[in-house]
Each structure stands twice: as structure tokens, then as C-alpha cells.
Amino acid sequence: MHSFTTERLFIRPLVEQDRALFISLYTDAKIMRNISEPLSDEKAGKAFNSSLSMMEKSQPKTMTWAIVSMAENRAIGIQGLTLKQAAKLNNKKNADIGIMLDAKANGKLYPEEAMGALMEYGFTKLKLTRINAHYASKNLATKRFVNKLGFTLPTTPHDKSGKTSYQYFDYQQWQHSLIKKLFINAVPENV
Numbered sequence: 001m002h003s004f005t006t007e008r009l010f011i012r013p014l015v016e017q018d019r020a021l022f023i024s025l026y027t028d029a030k031i032m033r034n035i036s037e038p039l040s041d042e043k044a045g046k047a048f049n050s051s052l053s054m055m056e057k058s059q060p061k062t063m064t065w066a067i068v069s070m071a072e073n074r075a076i077g078i079q080g081l082t083l084k085q086a087a088k089l090n091n092k093k094n095a096d097i098g099i100m101l102d103a104k105a106n107g108k109l110y111p112e113e114a115m116g117a118l119m120e121y122g123f124t125k126l127k128l129t130r131i132n133a134h135y136a137s138k139n140l141a142t143k144r145f146v147n148k149l150g151f152t153l154p155t156t157p158h159d160k161s162g163k164t165s166y167q168y169f170d171y172q173q174w175q176h177s178l179i180k181k182l183f184i185n186a187v188p189e190n191v
Helices: 016-027 041-055 110-124 140-148 171-175
Strands: 009-013 062-069 074-085 093-101 130-136 164-170
Touching (some): 009 110, 016 041, 041 062, 062 110, 093 110, 110 130, 130 140, 164 171
Antiparallel strands (some): 009 062, 062 074, 074 093, 130 164
């Protein structure tokens, strides 16, 4: 796993110093309202330990990065990729993507910037063929920024109940898109 930067963000692998942020995100009822029930401090701590353990593997299936605002010099959220192996017949490398931001980071277009950079990383460094976004259908903010990034809505509904939505972005779309270039392993001076 690499660190990378965008215009305003430094995105680095999750480390022990991110424990408090991770726990605060997963225990916050407002942040978790469209994901699941908020976790207890104890369960969130165990989830953090599990995330760190997964990333210590030589080829982790789940990778988590901290999102650091360079202007504020503080971590404002986390994002991750969970690798999926599609049917053996087509041998495509897919991943699910997700992001959680501290409430103070809302309204600054950070999701588009951070997730766009992670998508770029996924296609260039991890050689993904498709990135999937799953989210609660009532989560209009996520729907808006996923659409802004150019994710495609499948022609057939993913969830017949209508509670969750699914969109994807594939390698061919990426080749024709204008996601901002990221700088791998570039460590900004003020972080």
C-alpha cells in the first residue's frame, strides 16, 4: 500500500495514531445512520485492530487509508477498498469502495477528491477492472458524489427492496475520464 496526495489531501495507510478518529466515526450515530447501527467503543476498537491486522498482510483483501487535510494538518476521515474476485471464468479484479468523513469535513467536496484519488490508485496500482459503490438508497449525498465521479447505475436493480443502491465504475470508463492525477508516496511538507 502506498500513500498519495491530491490537491488538498494526503491519503496514507491507516496507522495506530488513527485509532481515535476511527472509533469516533464508527460510534457516531449521525455518521452511521446510512451504514448500520453505531458500534460501541469496544466493538469499534476491535474493528480498528482488525483493520490494522488485515493491512499487515502481504496482499491484504481490505485496505484502509486515513484522509488528512493538508490545510488543517489533521485526519478528517477514512476510506477503503475491499478486493473481490469475480467469477473464475472472467477472472476480473473488482473492489468495493467506501468512505467516512468527520462531520466537520462536510460541504468541502472532500469525498469526490479523496474517492477519485483512491479510484485512480485502484486502477493504476492495483490493476482493478471495476470499482463498486454500495450505499443506502436514502443517502442522497453519497448518490450525488458517486454520480459526480461518473459511476454507472446498472440496468437491473441490485436490491429489489430498494433499500440499497449499487453503482460501478470500470477500467474502460477510467481510461476516458479526467480523474485528477495523484502522487504516489508523495509526503507533503506540512503533514
